[in-house]
Amino acid sequence: MARLGSRILNTLSGRFLLLTVAFVMLAEVLIFVPSIARFRVDYLQLRLEKAQIASLALLAGDGMVTPELEAELLANAGVFNVVLRRDEVRQLVLSSEIPEPISATYDLRMDGPFDLIREAMAVLVDPQERIIRVIGNPVQQAGLLIEITLRQGPMRLEMLEYGLRILVLSALISVITAALLFFAVRRLLVLPIRRVVRNMQAYAGAPEDARLVFTPTARVAELRDAEEALQQMQTELIGALRQKERLAQLGGAVAKIAHDLRNILTSAQLFADRIEQSPDPGVARAVPKLVGSISRAVNLCESTLAFGKAEEHPPRLARFALRPMLEDVAEGEGLSPTTEPACLIDAAPGLVIRADAEQVQRVLSNLVRNARQALDATGRAGTIELSAGEDEQDWWIRVGDTGPGLPPKAREHLFQAFQGSVRKGGMGLGLAISAELVRGHGGRLELLRSDEEGTEFIIRLPKLGAEGDAGLAG
Structure with a gap:
C-alpha cells in the first residue's frame, strides 16, 4: 500500500493533486482568519444591540423595573451590566454582580482589521474563562457609546464551532476541487504525454x-x-x-x-x-x-x-623535414614553379615536424590534387601555393590555389564521405579521409576561405603530446 502511494505521488497527476489540496487549503486559511475575526465582531455587536434594547426597555419604564426583570434582561443580552452614555453623563443602566475582575477591555470603535484578527486568534488559543469589557457605538445613534461586560467563554465556544464548520467545508471544497483538477490534468496532460511515450517506445523498436x-x-x-x-x-x-x-x-x-x-x-x-x-x-x-x-x-x-x-592505423610518429615532402608532393602531381598551373613552395628547409609521414603525405596529395583539378577545370593559368611554419602550439601547413572556389553544396558537406565532393564525378572520399587522418594526430583540417579568388586549406598539427614520449605510438 505504501509503495502504491509512493508511486502515485511520483506521478505528475499525483503531485498536482497534492499541490491543489495544499493551495486550496492555504486559500481557505486566508479566508478563515478574517472570517473568524468577523464572526467575533458580529457576536460582540449582537450583544451590544441586545444590551441597548434592554437598557431602552428600562429607561422606558422610568426606572420602575423589578430586580427579577432586570436579571432577565441581562440574561437575555448575555451580559453582566450595561453602561449607556447618551450625553456627557455616563450612566450605569443595568447591572449585576461580576464574579471576577475584568481581564481585558476591547473598544470596537478604535480597532483596525489587524487588531481584530489578532484579538480573535488570541481568544481561540486562550481556554481560560475570562470577564471582558466591550465598548461600541449604539445603533440608530441612540447615544454616544455603549459599554457591556460579559464572559469570554461562550463567545469562544461559538467561534470554535463556526471555525470547525469553515474547516470542514474547506476540506470538502479542497477534496472536490482537487479531484476535478486531478481528472482534468489527467485528461488534458497526463494521457497525451503517455500516448507520446508509448509511441516513442514503439518507434524505438522499429x-x-x-x-x-x-x-x-x-x-x-x-x-x-x-x-x-x-x-x-x-x-x-x-x-x-x-x-x-x-x-x-x-x-x-x-x-x-x-x-x-x-x-x-x-x-x-x-x-x-x-x-x-x-x-x-x-x-x-x-x-x-x-x-x-x-x-x-x-x-x-x-x-x-x-x-x-x-x-585506418594509428599515426606512427617520427621526425622528418617537411619541405622535401612538399616538393615530393608537387613533383608527384607534375607541378613546379614553371608548369601550368605553377606550384610555389614557401617552407623553411630546416622545418622539422613530428608526425606520420605517410599519412601527412596522403593528406597533402589529396589537397594538391583537388587544387590542380579545380584549376584545370577553369582552363586558365593559376597558381598552387604550399606554405608551412610553426608557432608555440602547432605546426601548420597551408594549401591554397587561385581557382574558382568551392561550390556552396560542397562547402556544406566538405568533410563528409560521398557528399563533400568538390568536382563532378567525385565521391568526396579524399577530404573525408584527410580530415580523419589529421584528427588522428590530434589536429584539425580547416577551410580558411573559398571565394572567386581561390581556396585555402590549413592543416594544424599540435606539438603537445608530439614532442615527448607521451605522444601517440611512434
Whole structure:
C-alpha cells in the first residue's frame, strides 16, 4: 500500500493533486482568519444591540423595573451590566454582580482589521474563562457609546464551532476541487504525454517503420508543439536511416569494386615493372609516370577499403623535414614553379615536424590534387601555393590555389564521405579521409576561405603530446 502511494505521488497527476489540496487549503486559511475575526465582531455587536434594547426597555419604564426583570434582561443580552452614555453623563443602566475582575477591555470603535484578527486568534488559543469589557457605538445613534461586560467563554465556544464548520467545508471544497483538477490534468496532460511515450517506445523498436510516425492530436498548444516536433524528428530520422542504409550498401559495393580493382592494378603494376626494363628511351621515361599513376590508383583503392572498414592505423610518429615532402608532393602531381598551373613552395628547409609521414603525405596529395583539378577545370593559368611554419602550439601547413572556389553544396558537406565532393564525378572520399587522418594526430583540417579568388586549406598539427614520449605510438 505504501509503495502504491509512493508511486502515485511520483506521478505528475499525483503531485498536482497534492499541490491543489495544499493551495486550496492555504486559500481557505486566508479566508478563515478574517472570517473568524468577523464572526467575533458580529457576536460582540449582537450583544451590544441586545444590551441597548434592554437598557431602552428600562429607561422606558422610568426606572420602575423589578430586580427579577432586570436579571432577565441581562440574561437575555448575555451580559453582566450595561453602561449607556447618551450625553456627557455616563450612566450605569443595568447591572449585576461580576464574579471576577475584568481581564481585558476591547473598544470596537478604535480597532483596525489587524487588531481584530489578532484579538480573535488570541481568544481561540486562550481556554481560560475570562470577564471582558466591550465598548461600541449604539445603533440608530441612540447615544454616544455603549459599554457591556460579559464572559469570554461562550463567545469562544461559538467561534470554535463556526471555525470547525469553515474547516470542514474547506476540506470538502479542497477534496472536490482537487479531484476535478486531478481528472482534468489527467485528461488534458497526463494521457497525451503517455500516448507520446508509448509511441516513442514503439518507434524505438522499429525506427524505420513509417507507420509509427506520431500523428499530433493534442489541443493544448504546448503539447501540440511537442508532438509536432516529435513527428518532424521521426520523419527526418527515417529519411536519415534510409540514406544511411543506402550509403552502407553503396559503400559495400564500392569496397568490392575497389578490392577487385586493386588486384587488377597490382597485376598492371607488375607488368609496368617489367616494361621499365625496355631499352626504348621513350618507354623508359614514361614508365616511372605510369608506375606512379598505378601506385596512386592502388593507394586509392586501399584507402577506399580502409575507409569502408574504419581500419585506418594509428599515426606512427617520427621526425622528418617537411619541405622535401612538399616538393615530393608537387613533383608527384607534375607541378613546379614553371608548369601550368605553377606550384610555389614557401617552407623553411630546416622545418622539422613530428608526425606520420605517410599519412601527412596522403593528406597533402589529396589537397594538391583537388587544387590542380579545380584549376584545370577553369582552363586558365593559376597558381598552387604550399606554405608551412610553426608557432608555440602547432605546426601548420597551408594549401591554397587561385581557382574558382568551392561550390556552396560542397562547402556544406566538405568533410563528409560521398557528399563533400568538390568536382563532378567525385565521391568526396579524399577530404573525408584527410580530415580523419589529421584528427588522428590530434589536429584539425580547416577551410580558411573559398571565394572567386581561390581556396585555402590549413592543416594544424599540435606539438603537445608530439614532442615527448607521451605522444601517440611512434
